[in-house]
Amino acid sequence: MILTVTLNAALDLTYHVPALRPHATHRVTDVAQRPGGKGLNVARVLAALGHEVTATGFAGGATGAVVRQLLGAVPGVTDGLLPVSGPTRRTVAVVDALSGDTTQLNEPGPLITPAEWSAFQEAYEGLVADADAVALCGSLPPGVPVGAYAALIRSARAAAVPVLLDTSGEPLRRAVAARPDVIKPNAAELAELTGSHEPLKATQDARRRGAQAVVASLGPQGLLAATPEGRWHATPPARLPGNPTGAGDAVSAGLLSALVEDLPWPARLTRAVALSAATVLSPTAGDFDRAAYEELLARVSVTAA
């Protein structure tokens, strides 16, 4: 079982409008909703790849109930969310019909009480004991200590369970020192962590700070990985048209599934890039196009960096 942690789960709403104009009134032509937060997105992709997944984190209020109901309908994902008193947040993605550009509005998330955070840590210890790998993903809701991910990484390492971490800012900085197996920053997050805007230098610097492997996502330029086994640059065959929503979560799912399957690093990166590209190509934001994924696997280029 792979365990995904989503401390700030969300109900993701997608609104289609002809064009977003500030200070105007818009009739939304199409509404879609689904469980969100990076960890739940990763869980969905892992399950689609055939892995057994348990999704933990927090869910509360009426919005949390909808998230759990929708999550319950995803085959292969076990709902391990803990109830909390505060309401789960919503995110709203407003998509312009013509340009496809997206405007994002993210609610802050519920206030987690100290008792709720303690209850989570206890539940997490139990789940980690049965896990082959752990994904820690996304922002922290109010009330969760900024060192939360560092503590969760130490618990997993004590149980000899590998950890992938995808977060940013101070939670990332604190967590790197706890020696996660893989971090997956984008270029901006990596620059913020290391102070360097030169990706090759920055990935190596992030390893010196504690991360055992660093996989930097460079958008359409693919992935740059610095690992104990070597450094690689993995790129898709071409710049792909489409919606990048969820592409980063597809990278996390690709890396973690391939790690659990004991694939070598170049194969992990190939899978991550192919999944990410197949997500961009999919007409549904955050899902991947399976035929494109399988076709892309043969066309990803991995070179020494």
Added chain:
Amino acid sequence: MILTVTLNAALDLTYHVPALRPHATHRVTDVAQRPGGKGLNVARVLAALGHEVTATGFAGGATGAVVRQLLGAVPGVTDGLLPVSGPTRRTVAVVDALSGDTTQLNEPGPLITPAEWSAFQEAYEGLVADADAVALCGSLPPGVPVGAYAALIRSARAAAVPVLLDTSGEPLRRAVAARPDVIKPNAAELAELTGSHEPLKATQDARRRGAQAVVASLGPQGLLAATPEGRWHATPPARLPGNPTGAGDAVSAGLLSALVEDLPWPARLTRAVALSAATVLSPTAGDFDRAAYEELLARVSVTAA
């Protein structure tokens, strides 16, 4: 009891952001939610004025459950919403912190089935029999026939219960022919109905089309009323700074409460303008400032038009 009808009820979300920028990601700093749709807003103001109110219409799904829960907490309002299979819509008002300008995103609302519409009409007949007045407010959700308000007006008139109507477009055009006691269009809605952009001419034309009284809301310029008892222009003492959200619903509540209290037209218009102005002045969108309301009552000007 005053009956308010909200066929397209909503959960109104208000998001505060520093400034809305298309195609950027925003952390929402503050979230508020409350029952929405014009008829539920009118019900809340009527209850605050001391009237007993029953709020009917449709509610469905998880969002409908939240609307009912929040409505249950409003003193003086009885929840008469009918359950439907489709989910109640959300509306999102994104408020720029600096300018106070609002960008509005409105979901379309659930599809109402013919059986649900029939069930509503039956329930409405029973409620109208006990009502002193009826407010029919807002847009029609998908599935409700465009002549819906005309049918509801005819039922109320058959029971000798006065009706105020606040809607727009084709539902307004159809309903006017059924001779509602009061319609409350804004300048744009009135121009669309009559083809005239000259308010005095347009209000008289709307009366000829069937409305017994027409109260046109002219924004900061107050109200222009054409009634069987005469024509008046009612204006607030000054142009007021603030948020006009809910000001139109305050006008409806002012007119209807004063009608039930058998006040003459000038007093109805005074109340409506004072309530509307006190709503603009309130720091909470859609609520009215009671002290300002009582003070404004003495300062509204009503002149023959």
